[in-house]
Amino acid sequence: MPTTATVRVMPAEEIAARAGGSTPPLRWPERATYFAERAMRLRQLANGHAMGDFLQFTARLARAQQAALERLGREGGIDIPDAAAIDRASLAGQPPLGAAEGPRDRAWHGVLREIVAAMRTGTPPGPAADALARLAVADEVFLERQADALLTGVMAGLDLATAPVVAAALQVLWTHLAIELERAHAARGQTNTLPVGRLDDAGICPCCGSRPVASITRSAGDVAGQRYLHCSLCGTEWNVPRGQCTHCGEGSAEKVAYQSLDRSDVEEEGDSASRAAKASIQAETCDACGHYLKIVHGDRDPLAEPAADDLASITLDLLVAETGKLRHGVNLMLLFGDPEGGAEEGPGGATASGPEGPPRGR
Ligand SMILES: [Zn+2]
Numbered sequence: 001m002p003t004t005a006t007v008r009v010m011p012a013e014e015i016a017a018r019a020g021g022s023t024p025p026l027r028w029p030e031r032a033t034y035f036a037e038r039a040m041r042l043r044q045l046a047n048g049h050a051m052g053d054f055l056q057f058t059a060r061l062a063r064a065q066q067a068a069l070e071r072l073g074r075e076g077g078i079d080i081p082d083a084a085a086i087d088r089a090s091l092a093g094q095p096p097l098g099a100a101e102g103p104r105d106r107a108w109h110g111v112l113r114e115i116v117a118a119m120r121t122g123t124p125p126g127p128a129a130d131a132l133a134r135l136a137v138a139d140e141v142f143l144e145r146q147a148d149a150l151l152t153g154v155m156a157g158l159d160l161a162t163a164p165v166v167a168a169a170l171q172v173l174w175t176h177l178a179i180e181l182e183r184a185h186a187a188r189g190q191t192n193t194l195p196v197g198r199l200d201d202a203g204i205c206p207c208c209g210s211r212p213v214a215s216i217t218r219s220a221g222d223v224a225g226q227r228y229l230h231c232s233l234c235g236t237e238w239n240v241p242r243g244q245c246t247h248c249g250e251g252s253a254e255k256v257a258y259q260s261l262d263r264s265d266v267e268e269e270g271d272s273a274s275r276a277a278k279a280s281i282q283a284e285t286c287d288a289c290g291h292y293l294k295i296v297h298g299d300r301d302p303l304a305e306p307a308a309d310d311l312a313s314i315t316l317d318l319l320v321a322e323t324g325k326l327r328h329g330v331n332l333m334l335l336f337g338d339p340e341g342g343a344e345e346g347p348g349g350a351t352a353s354g355p356e357g358p359p360r361g362r
């Protein structure tokens with residue numbers, strides 16, 4: 001096993017944040033590029049990677065997601081909460097696009113069928129092709145039950161073989177909703193307010209209530225290297241200062257630390273792209289609550305993409321798991337947990353188990 005490097009520092013960004021400076025609190029997904037950028041990054045990271053086949057599969061999935069997201073944008077017709085509903089949610093401290101509760105638009109079934117059709121072309125015979133064939137004929141009862149499990153974080157009854165593809169369709173619907181929510185807000189001329197309220201829990205998405213996949217540092221406004229949490233479902237990003245635990249809010253430098261793969265290990269394997277990716281990712285760990293979230297350094301590598309870089313850095317999860325820390329982040333392309341035992345893991349789940357088992361969906 002590679003060795004680890006753990007450091008405890010007061011991040012410069014945190015100091016800058018405390019000193020003030022204008023940082024946009026939210027960043028919204030871009031319809032024309034959101035999944036396309038993920039697909040491109042996954043293809044880059046797959047090159048020479050031990051999980052290369054799986055990363056290529058998810059790259060193709062992301063390409064299909066991009067096509068579906070663009071179609072939803074052209075066709076429209078999916079209801080979004082109006083201004084009054086957004087205000088009610090905000091006053092109640094709830095996200096306006098709450099994923100874990102309430103009815104959801106069945107438009108995601110059409111998205112799923114579109115993605116399945118695209119994926120069946122070019123998927124060689126094997127478990128992945130079998131899962132796609134089952135999804136092609138799955139009825140609405142099955143699909144809704146799978147969506148319930150994925151969106152509430154209850155693993156019981158979840159079909160792990162088809163889960164990444166079902167999740168991909170749900171991501172397209174929620175990303176579409178987030179984009180339209182922001183667009184409608186801007187169209188109302190409410191330029192000095194945000195379309196979503198601030199939630200008490202900074203560790204979940206203010207737009208849909210899901211957990212983040214990872215966090216990413218971005219240069220935003222006039223402050224460089226701000227940290228944004230990236231929603232695992234709708235793609236919205238929200239600002240949380242570095243050095244603050246995203247699970248419990250702990251902010252002391254004695255409790256929050258950073259762990260990364262040692263460079264000497266990194267140099268031994270992979271091409272330059274995967275080396276760069278590994279070098280530009282850390283786990284922010286918290287001794288107060290025992291959780292961690294990855295930080296992808298987008299300001300060091302402009303091609304970094306939180307969901308893709310998270311998938312390609314499972315080695316870091318394994319290292320952190322050795323110390324007993326639990327993931328706060330959720331990656332819907334690679335869920336950890338036990339469908340038989342009902343352990344929780346999902347965008348809205350409250351608990352997470354350490355990584356175990358091989359990648360699925362290939
Ligand atoms: Zn979200």
Ligand SMILES: [Zn+2]
Pocket residue numbers: 245246247248249250286287288289290291
């Ligand atoms: Zn914590």
